[in-house]
Amino acid sequence: MSALLLAALGLGxxxxxxxxxxxxTPAAVEAPTNAxxxxxxxxxxxxxxxxxxxxxTGTLLGGVHVQLTQGxxxxxxxxITSDDGQFTIANAAPGNFQLTFTAENYAxxxxxGTLRAGESLIVPQITLxxxxxxxxxxxxxxxxxxxxxxLKEQEKQRVLGAIPNFYVTYAGTETAPLNTRQKFELAWKSxxxxxxxxxxxxxxxxxxxxxxxxxxxxxxxxxxxxxxASYADIVTGTFIGGAILPSVLKQDPRYFYRxxxxxRSRFWYAISQTFICKGDNGKWQFNYSSILGSLAAxxxxxxxxxxxxxxxxxxxxxxxxxxxxxxxxxxxxxxxLRKLTPHARKATLDPANP
Numbered sequence: 458m459s460a461l462l463l464a465a466l467g468l469g470x471x472x473x474x475x476x477x478x479x480x481x482t483p484a485a486v487e488a489p490t491n492a493x494x495x496x497x498x499x500x501x502x503x504x505x506x507x508x509x510x511x512x513x514t515g516t517l518l519g520g521v522h523v524q525l526t527q528g529x530x531x532x533x534x535x536x537i538t539s540d541d542g543q544f545t546i547a548n549a550a551p552g553n554f555q556l557t558f559t560a561e562n563y564a565x566x567x568x569x570g571t572l573r574a575g576e577s578l579i580v581p582q583i584t585l586x587x588x589x590x591x592x593x594x595x596x597x598x599x600x601x602x603x604x605x606x607x608l609k610e611q612e613k614q615r616v617l618g619a620i621p622n623f624y625v626t627y628a629g630t631e632t633a634p635l636n637t638r639q640k641f642e643l644a645w646k647s648x649x650x651x652x653x654x655x656x657x658x659x660x661x662x663x664x665x666x667x668x669x670x671x672x673x674x675x676x677x678x679x680x681x682x683x684x685x686a687s688y689a690d691i692v693t694g695t696f697i698g699g700a701i702l703p704s705v706l707k708q709d710p711r712y713f714y715r716x717x718x719x720x721r722s723r724f725w726y727a728i729s730q731t732f733i734c735k736g737d738n739g740k741w742q743f744n745y746s747s748i749l750g751s752l753a754a755x756x757x758x759x760x761x762x763x764x765x766x767x768x769x770x771x772x773x774x775x776x777x778x779x780x781x782x783x784x785x786x787x788x789x790x791x792x793x794l795r796k797l798t799p800h801a802r803k804a805t806l807d808p809a810n811p
Contacts (some may be wrong), residue, residue: 698750
């Protein structure tokens with residue numbers, strides 16, 4: 458221990474007795490100045506423990522009670538620090554020991570060490586802390602961590618336990634904004650969900666049954682083209698309107714469930730969410746991401762739909778379908794889907810909702 462290294466600073470030897478010379482009597486041997494005279498009958502192998510006590514500012518503390526404990530039991534030796542903060546415990550038995558320092562208005566502190574036979578040990582400086590000084594460590598989650606936990610909850614939301622219902626948050630005022638990575642994660646998981654492929658297949662089957670986009674033809678090849686086009690619509694619409702533009706424009710692509718108020722107020726709230734969204738700054742703003750995303754996805758669809766169905770007409774037709782579908786889904790989210798969605802948490806009303 459470091460205490461053993463410091464022992465050399467105060468190392469002393471107990472006074473020794475000499476047999477008297479019948480011829481001459483030598484002068485008495487003077488005891489080292491740093492040794493504490495043992496009490497009558499004290500064990501000559503005992504040692505001395507010294508030290509200094511200060512507060513956290515380095516001020517020397519007088520009046521500190523020092524209790525020596527050895528062998529698991531408090532020994533009779535005690536000491537009180539002087540005005541210069543120093544203490545001395547004499548006649549301490551060699552071996553392991555513990556010192557307990559107590560003082561009014563200060564937290565108790567212990568020091569453990571080992572005393573060798575005959576050693577004068579100087580322990581390291583003891584620093585006492587005020588009892589009222591309680592160090593409180595608060596571990597707070599960052600906004601990103603809170604958003605990630607909420608995102609995990611959203612990814613469990615499935616209508617009837619099967620259909621993904623990821624793009625709605627029931628956290629209300631407690632909802633944390635998503636960062637760019639989280640927005641893309643949500644889009645990625647939504648488009649790659651197995652149920653998304655099943656729904657896409659159903660759409661393609663309906664189109665083939667009505668011979669929509671007749672340029673694709675019939676049979677397996679025609680069905681495959683319709684499936685690919687429908688899935689491309691979903692992917693482009695989700696990533697552009699739900700990840701890319703929201704990341705660039707700092708907007709939240711999710712529907713914020715309200716759940717309270719009159720039917721009329723909730724109805725118009727759901728419709729308004731087609732054109733209004735919450736920004737990453739928590740303020741409501743025009744939903745550029747969804748509107749421009751629908752237009753962009755409609756324009757891109759000209760690259761893979763049959764030539765007879767391409768053009769501005771297709772772009773605006775898909776844009777209109779997208780807007781109408783968004784409004785319809787919002788109404789379902791507000792009045793129906795929450796009741797059918799397991800893991801949907803209780804909503805917190807946002808008084809700032811329009």
